[in-house]
Amino acid sequence: MAFNARLLNGIGVLIAVVEAGSFVRAAATLGMTQSGVSRSIARLEERVNVRLLQRTPRAVTLTAEGRVFYEKVSPLLTRIEDAAGEASDTAATPKGRLRVGMDPQVSRLLMGPRAKDFLQAYPEVSLDMVARDELGDMIAEGFDAAIRFGEPGASAVVARKLLDSRVVTCASRSYLEAHGTPKEPRDLVNHECIMFRNPVTGRPYRWRFIRGAKRVTIKTTGRLFVNDGSALIASCIAGHGIAQTIDVALRSIENHGLVQLLTSWPDQTFPLYVYYPSRHQPPAKVRALIDFVVAAARM
Numbered sequence: 001m002a003f004n005a006r007l008l009n010g011i012g013v014l015i016a017v018v019e020a021g022s023f024v025r026a027a028a029t030l031g032m033t034q035s036g037v038s039r040s041i042a043r044l045e046e047r048v049n050v051r052l053l054q055r056t057p058r059a060v061t062l063t064a065e066g067r068v069f070y071e072k073v074s075p076l077l078t079r080i081e082d083a084a085g086e087a088s089d090t091a092a093t094p095k096g097r098l099r100v101g102m103d104p105q106v107s108r109l110l111m112g113p114r115a116k117d118f119l120q121a122y123p124e125v126s127l128d129m130v131a132r133d134e135l136g137d138m139i140a141e142g143f144d145a146a147i148r149f150g151e152p153g154a155s156a157v158v159a160r161k162l163l164d165s166r167v168v169t170c171a172s173r174s175y176l177e178a179h180g181t182p183k184e185p186r187d188l189v190n191h192e193c194i195m196f197r198n199p200v201t202g203r204p205y206r207w208r209f210i211r212g213a214k215r216v217t218i219k220t221t222g223r224l225f226v227n228d229g230s231a232l233i234a235s236c237i238a239g240h241g242i243a244q245t246i247d248v249a250l251r252s253i254e255n256h257g258l259v260q261l262l263t264s265w266p267d268q269t270f271p272l273y274v275y276y277p278s279r280h281q282p283p284a285k286v287r288a289l290i291d292f293v294v295a296a297a298r299m
Helices: 005-020 023-030 034-048 064-089 104-121 173-179 185-190 229-237 284-298
Strands: 053-055 060-062 096-102 125-131 145-149 158-172 207-211 214-218 243-246 258-261 269-276
Touching: 005 023, 005 034, 005 064, 023 034, 060 064, 096 104, 096 284, 104 125, 104 145, 104 229, 104 284, 145 284, 158 173, 158 207, 158 229, 158 284, 173 258, 185 207, 185 214, 229 243, 269 284
Parallel strands: 096 125, 096 145
Antiparallel strands: 053 060, 145 269, 158 243, 158 258, 158 269, 207 214
C-alpha cells in the first residue's frame, strides 16, 4: 500500500476520536467540523478496507479489527509527533506560568517535595499546582497539563501514559505479630484490610495480584475506609491492618516499620498519566514538567 499524507491524517483523526470518545469532542479538539471528522474516518476505513469504529447514538467504540489497528498505529504517531517536535523546537526554553492539575498523590509524593528543584532548573517558569480528586474541565479552567495516577476516563483532552508504579501490599510488624503473615493472596480474606476508595467512583479499589500470566482478584474486607494516601499509610503504620499502595509512596518501607507482603506476586501496577489539551506537541514548559515528574517517580 502506497503511503500518502491523507492516510496519516486519517490515523490522527481516528486516534482523536478514540481518545475523545465521540466525533463531537474529537472535532472540537482537532478544530474540525463533525462532518469533516466523519468523512476522514470513512476515507481511512475505505483505505484500509476494514470497519474501524462501531457507531451508536450513545457512543463510538473500536471494532475488534479497529482495536488491533489502533494499538499498532497509536504509538507510532506519538513517536512521529515527538520527533517532529524535537527537530523543530530543540532550542525552546521553558518559560511562563505553568498551571498543573494533580491528584493529591502526585502533589504530595512527586511535586511538593521537589517543586524547588523544578523551579531552580527552569528559572523562567512559575509553577501553579492545583491538587484535586478529579480531572475536571482542563480547557475551561485554564490548565496547561494535569498529572494523575490511575486509568483515564472519557475526556476531550489527550492522555499519555508516563509510567507504571508497582503496587505494594504491606503491613506493620505489630499487626503481623498479632495476626500472622499471609503467604498467598487468598489468605487475605482472613485479615483486616484497609480499604482505599477510588476518589472518582467512591468505591474501594479491588485487590489484584499478578505473577506473569496469572491474575488473581481477592475480595478483601475491612472496617476502615479511607480516600487519602496519607491516612492509608498512617493507619497501616499504626497496626490497624494490611494495606495496598504504590511503591512511589513507600520508597523505604523498613523506615516506616512496614513489611512488604506477597512479594512473589510482583507484577500488579498502577499507571501515571499526563493530560494536555491538544494533540499538538505540548510546549517546552509542559515537556520539561513531564520529564521532571518521570525522573522523580523513578528515583
